[in-house]
Amino acid sequence: MANLIELAKQQIEALLEGACVCAAASGALPSADKPDGAVEIPKTDANGDFAATHALGGARAMKMNPRKIAEALIAGLDLSGSYFSACEAAGPGFMNFTLSDKWYAAVLDAIEAEGERYGESDIGGGERVMVEFVSANPTGPMTIGNARGGVLGDTLAAVLGKTGHNVWREFYVNDAGNQVELFGQSIEARYLQICLGEDAVTFPENGYHGDDIRALARLIYERDGDKYVETDPVTRRNAFTAFALPHNIALMKEHLERYRIYYDRFFLESELHESGAVAETVQLLTDNGYTYEQDGAVWLKNTDFGADKDEVLQRSNGFYTYYAVDIAYHRNKFIGRGFDRVIDVLGADHHGHAIRFKATMTAPALGIGDKTLDFVIMQMVRLVRDGETVKVSKRTGKALTLNDLLDEISVDACRFFFNAKPDTHLEFDLGLAVRQDSENPVYYVQYAHARICSLISALAEDGYAVPSAKDIDVAVLKEAPERDVLKQLSMLPEELRLAARDYDPSRINRYVIELAARFHRFYNACRIKGEADDVLKARLKLADSVRIVLKNSLDILGVSAPEKM
């Protein structure tokens, strides 16, 4: 559970505290109070391994030149036994620290000791977090947008799990309501067209035009023939959706598993209706004076909670809206099941809902209290083919489905590619994506892993096993490429912490690319086979540590780490 970045920063703060006391005692500084400042990792190595800005921060209060403050502090520093071998003043007043062998050795120790758990931390404190993601309508196949939401939600859940949260993955199935009604009507129309001819039935205006609807109708017809032609429409549609929904849900589950996404639960909307939770929730809101009636519908006074508009909870025809159901669902998450934090991953086309819904959930009577509801809004995926944007629509059935995509592109490439920063638009080039070559950074990373595995087995044939950290001298790893690898290895716990804090698991993609790049550089610059014994062992240990960290990172991303390529 060691975060060497964190430890180094903490140690610098402690060292500076001592330096302040020392500098004040000698009269070099007017005060023994440590000025405000931060410890950062400089962009260029020329500025040391860590840089402290305290002297810059203290300039105003101490009425001194920051450079002079830095020099006074450095004079009072006692680095003996620390993670640092040197510190010098630079620029306007930065204090640049150089890491010592003790720190580098600690990195290798931590990786060896923690193995496949290296990178993990307990900062989440066991908080119970639900991540709800994809939640695609079961009225049709999942699309390329779901491909993005899928990896985002799944890797976010993985990141939260690695940082000490108790994570639950959930898929919310809209198996009730208007869309399902329309779904039933669409299948009905296709079914009757099969039985009575294409022109005998008009297709519902807002119906689902996809081929999958025709296929469902065909399945029903093959099973039951034309026996539903004479059935009354309501019974008929109920029979159709009773068949089609479980069929589609099973299919979604299958495709998600192909994508290496496994849920703790598929939560059915219909359960909320059947249990009376929706009616109960609307009643609760009404009892607390949060609602009013207008035009025969029940409205929620959402503007009272800071939203820009009110919402209909119950339509004039008596049906509850998705909004009422969603409130009931979130009460179920927080109160019914006791989650401390709920994260909903949504597409940008729902961001308006997210803002208004967050306002709603602050309503005191709902009893959410200080529990957290967060939304991760991901921007749309723009499909590009031959440089032109491809328009897709689920309604008209022209969307590229997740399953089609996985037929063309490896799961590894897909998961790596779609795990982009949530708040930027993602351009997906169909021409590029089908190419399984070096264009895709996933191969670059996997290649590094395969290279190391091959290297280790080659050395094993020469009689060299990967040594234990205590049996190598880290001091021989003194070349810049070696140090760069060690530093990057140390970053994984910190990257995970930041990825969890910012809900941005794509940090791990960037991390792992950089680690692979540093390894490839090291590999080209430093030979292992044929070197002196101590150098060979130390480098072999370094390479093996990279292997472990690459594997751990790729596991989080749900990408395989091949031993041969």
Added chain:
RNA sequence: GCGCCAAUAGCUCAGUAGGAUAGAGCAACUGCCUUCUAAGCAGUAGGUCAGGGGUUCGAAUCCCUUUUGGCGUGCCA
């Protein structure tokens, strides 16, 4: 109209709880395999960080404003 997200190299993108000379991949050009995997490495070239103000020792990063693009603003979900 109002609201949310964005705009960084020719293309795709990093970099934002303010730090030192703004980075990478692709594309272009030059090199590196009789030695551990060349799906790799080294190097060259490429920038008014959309425009304009402001805050300060310091701004791609924070604030204001303009422009451009995506999305939202349903008794759909």
